[in-house]
Amino acid sequence: MKALKIIVLAKQVPDTRNVGKDAMKADGTVNRAALEAIFNPEDLNALEQALRIKDMVPGSTVTLLTMGPGRAAEVIREGMYRGADNGYLLTDRKFAGSDTLATSYAIATAVSKMEYDIVVAGRQAIDGDTAQVGPQAAEKLGIPQVTYVEEVEKVDAKGLVIKRRLDNGMERVKAPLPVLITVHSSAPDCRPRIAKNVMKFKHARTLTELQDATEDYSQMINNRPYLKINEWSVADIGADEEALGLSGSPTKVKKIENVVFKANEAMVIQANDKEIESLIVELIENHTIG
Amino acid sequence: MNNIIVYCETNGNSVAEVSLELLTKARSLSGQLKVQVEAVIIGNDLKGLEDQLYAHGASIVHKAEDSRLEFYQTLPHTSIVVEIFRKEEPQICLFGATPVGRDLAPRIASSLKCGLTADCTSLEIGDHYEKKTDTTFKDLLYQIRPAFGGNIVATIINPGTRPQLATVREGVMKREETNPVVKGKIKNWNVSEIAKKDDFVIEIIERQIEEKRVNIKGSQIIVAGGYGVGSKENFNLLFQLADVLGAEVGGTRAAVDAGYIDHDRQIGQTGVTVRPKLYIACGISGQIQHRAGMMESSMIISINTDASAPINSIADYVIVGNFSEIVPKMIKYYKKNSK
Numbered sequence: 001m002k003a004l005k006i007i008v009l010a011k012q013v014p015d016t017r018n019v020g021k022d023a024m025k026a027d028g029t030v031n032r033a034a035l036e037a038i039f040n041p042e043d044l045n046a047l048e049q050a051l052r053i054k055d056m057v058p059g060s061t062v063t064l065l066t067m068g069p070g071r072a073a074e075v076i077r078e079g080m081y082r083g084a085d086n087g088y089l090l091t092d093r094k095f096a097g098s099d100t101l102a103t104s105y106a107i108a109t110a111v112s113k114m115e116y117d118i119v120v121a122g123r124q125a126i127d128g129d130t131a132q133v134g135p136q137a138a139e140k141l142g143i144p145q146v147t148y149v150e151e152v153e154k155v156d157a158k159g160l161v162i163k164r165r166l167d168n169g170m171e172r173v174k175a176p177l178p179v180l181i182t183v184h185s186s187a188p189d190c191r192p193r194i195a196k197n198v199m200k201f202k203h204a205r206t207l208t209e210l211q212d213a214t215e216d217y218s219q220m221i222n223n224r225p226y227l228k229i230n231e232w233s234v235a236d237i238g239a240d241e242e243a244l245g246l247s248g249s250p251t252k253v254k255k256i257e258n259v260v261f262k263a264n265e266a267m268v269i270q271a272n273d274k275e276i277e278s279l280i281v282e283l284i285e286n287h288t289i290g
Numbered sequence: 291m292n293n294i295i296v297y298c299e300t301n302g303n304s305v306a307e308v309s310l311e312l313l314t315k316a317r318s319l320s321g322q323l324k325v326q327v328e329a330v331i332i333g334n335d336l337k338g339l340e341d342q343l344y345a346h347g348a349s350i351v352h353k354a355e356d357s358r359l360e361f362y363q364t365l366p367h368t369s370i371v372v373e374i375f376r377k378e379e380p381q382i383c384l385f386g387a388t389p390v391g392r393d394l395a396p397r398i399a400s401s402l403k404c405g406l407t408a409d410c411t412s413l414e415i416g417d418h419y420e421k422k423t424d425t426t427f428k429d430l431l432y433q434i435r436p437a438f439g440g441n442i443v444a445t446i447i448n449p450g451t452r453p454q455l456a457t458v459r460e461g462v463m464k465r466e467e468t469n470p471v472v473k474g475k476i477k478n479w480n481v482s483e484i485a486k487k488d489d490f491v492i493e494i495i496e497r498q499i500e501e502k503r504v505n506i507k508g509s510q511i512i513v514a515g516g517y518g519v520g521s522k523e524n525f526n527l528l529f530q531l532a533d534v535l536g537a538e539v540g541g542t543r544a545a546v547d548a549g550y551i552d553h554d555r556q557i558g559q560t561g562v563t564v565r566p567k568l569y570i571a572c573g574i575s576g577q578i579q580h581r582a583g584m585m586e587s588s589m590i591i592s593i594n595t596d597a598s599a600p601i602n603s604i605a606d607y608v609i610v611g612n613f614s615e616i617v618p619k620m621i622k623y624y625k626k627n628s629k
Contacts, residue, residue: 016439100408104400127438129559130408132396135364139400144492145364147393161495166389169499171361175492250405254418254432255445266592266602271611277623279591279607284627288568288589289511289535 001157003059004177006050007111009121009134010043010064010079012072016126037071039078042122044190046183049152050120051083051191056155061085063114067095067106073206076229080201081193086226088114089206092233094241099249100128104136109239110232111141118160119180123148131182138180146175147182206231293326294319295352295380295453297371298343299362299390300333301499305342308386311463315413316384317347322415323429325381328352330374332367334360340476345467349474352378356481358490361497362390365489366481368397373484375402380453382431384413387457395457405448406455407433411462411563418447431456436582439559461507461563462586504538504554510567511537514557514584517544518573518594519613525550527617528572534621540564542580558583572613576601593617 014035047062054060064079064087066072076087090110098106111119119138124131131147138145146162150170154161159176165186175181203221206229210218221227234241242248269275283289294316298309309329316327329348331339333355340351354370371394375383385391387409399406412434418427431454433446448454506512513532515525525539532539541551543558557564559579569587574580576592576599584590585604592605593613602608609616 014438016441099405100396101399101403101405104396128408129437129439130396131392132399132406132408135393135396136400139368139397145393145397146492147364148389166499169497171494171498172496173492173494250403250448250451251407251446252449253444254447257443257445258441266605266608268597269607269609271609271616273619273623276609276616276619277627279609280620280623281627283568284624289624289628 001057001155003061004053004057004117004155005115006053006060006062007114007116007119008043008047008050008062008064008079008084009107009119009137010047010066010075011040011122011125012037012066012068012075013040013125013127014038037074039075040122040125040127042124042126042183042185043075044122045185045187046120046122046181047079047082047084048188048190049149049181049183050118053118053152053155054083063087065107065110065114066090067103067110070206070208073204073209073229077201077204078193080204081198082191083194083197086230088230088232090232090237091206091208094234094245097246097249098244099251100130100132100136101250102244102248104133104140105243105248106234106237106239107133108137108140110237111137113237117177119143119178121180121182123182123184134180134182141178141180143178143180144175145180145182146173149181149183150187152181201227203227204229292379292381292452293328293350294323294382294384295328295330295375295378296348297383297385297391297394298329298331299386299388300331300336300339303339305331305339306386306388307465308388308391308458308460310342310346311460311465312384312386312458313343313346313348314466315458315463316382317468319382319413319415319431320347323381326350328378328380330354330371332359332362332370334358340474344474345471346465347468349472351474351476352479353476354479354481354484356485359481361494362394363490363492363494364393364397365492366485367394368401369485369489370479370481371398372401374479375453383453383455385455385457387459391457395455399455402451402453404451404453404455405446406457407435407446407448408457410435410456410458413456413458418449420449430454436559439579441578459563461565504552506538506540506555506557507562507564509538509564511535511570512540512557512564512566512568512584512587513537513570513572514540514542514574515545515551515572515613516542516574516580517548517550518575519545519550520573522550524614527614531570531617531621534624537568537570542574542577544577571601571605572617574601575599576604 062084067090121134150165164171299306328350329343330352385395414432427449540557565586590605
């Protein structure tokens, strides 16, 4: 069958899973600076599914698309180390403050400028946990979506056979192309970096990253087109500025409260028979147990 | 007009628990707004399900029946719900934060260009003053949810778009029937007029739905273990205590990841949210992601060798020591003192 063009939507996120003691400030608020910026975990599951489709259909290409500040180019390099062919970074101050609706508009606008058969995204990002950008981008592209994907089992000219992971079971569906799928964390982990690719792509740079580079270095990149990470602004994708950022975001954050460790006066029970028995008796008497 | 609509899921021949929880919540919000609660239900054969919806406060039931809609499918459900929302102009619409609700609601929000908040754990009605435009928005839906891995709680509003859309986590709202039950009205919607042929391009080949074996959410008492329990064998002790107390056993993500306990017993941000009468935490340090899923328990007993474990700050009773010595004592004294 003909080679497929696969786009992977990836996001760089703060690692909210490893909020250790140093990541909480003394007042109980989050110390964002102490959180490492990582490749969103389910987006790695998504990349793996894309690479597997590429393995199944020789000649297919995997292109990463990410939106974020300049440093998010790291996500594209990481994807290339693991087998992606190239990448696009959507970066512009005008994207800042976008909620999921505005973000999905930006992403769908960028995707529609590219050729694609399959768009693969992680189910959700760990900083927001909304799982909304994938389906919203599919709606804006006017293509069907399959969410909670555990495995793309089969690819042929008619489309994909996909296994979905549901709360209490599974579902197997057949989807035509083009389609957008969102991949669940129960899907296989992403393959590791390939040494050859690390050597090949470690100097891959966006134009912005080259601004402070020496002339020799820029020259070297320019002589090797595969080292260029494409960078797109709002103007580059021809998006409507009003539909982006705060003005394009119907949801507003009214209030943020940090979850602070409350100093609660717990009653300390000694681990001896007498105190444990009296606790149990108390719980029975006040009908908590029994 | 401008009522609250709850999108209701079905499983087989009953309405999903989360949808009934949402109807109950919608009822209390509708009281404040002085509007009515309506339900949307879509499927193949929905005969009689309206009674469950009336019993939980729906005064209008929007029904869309079609033989092709035996199981949930994104595109036809989107077309139908979007059509109903356009015609009925609700001010608030609620969905369960389930694989269905989280698949459907964003698609609808994108189609209507409306704001949507995912995975809310609390909903309130309140005003909002916008300084920039010197405008006060009355009676908005405050959509309250944990974010940033549970480290913050955000209140989100949609001042400018209607309807205000939210998905709500299962098990965080209480379900209650109305008393007396007021019989409402059914409004039928013609699926073949609304859904296009292209809406059925995704074909369901196979479905395997297991009845949930464990029901941690419904349990009044939970004995939970963390990584500190140390092994799958050690969890047996927790099961013994649960057995005598009539409790269920749960675990933290770390315990699940370590293979000590099954995934369907995971409590916390990425597992289920519980709020039992009594929560006995054994060897659980109490990472914020875990606490987010159990901190509303009425009473918490923490058993931990570390007196300064974070979970102790939200516990009512702290027993400092090794659970493997303490749990058998609890079993012994429960047997001795219970009648």
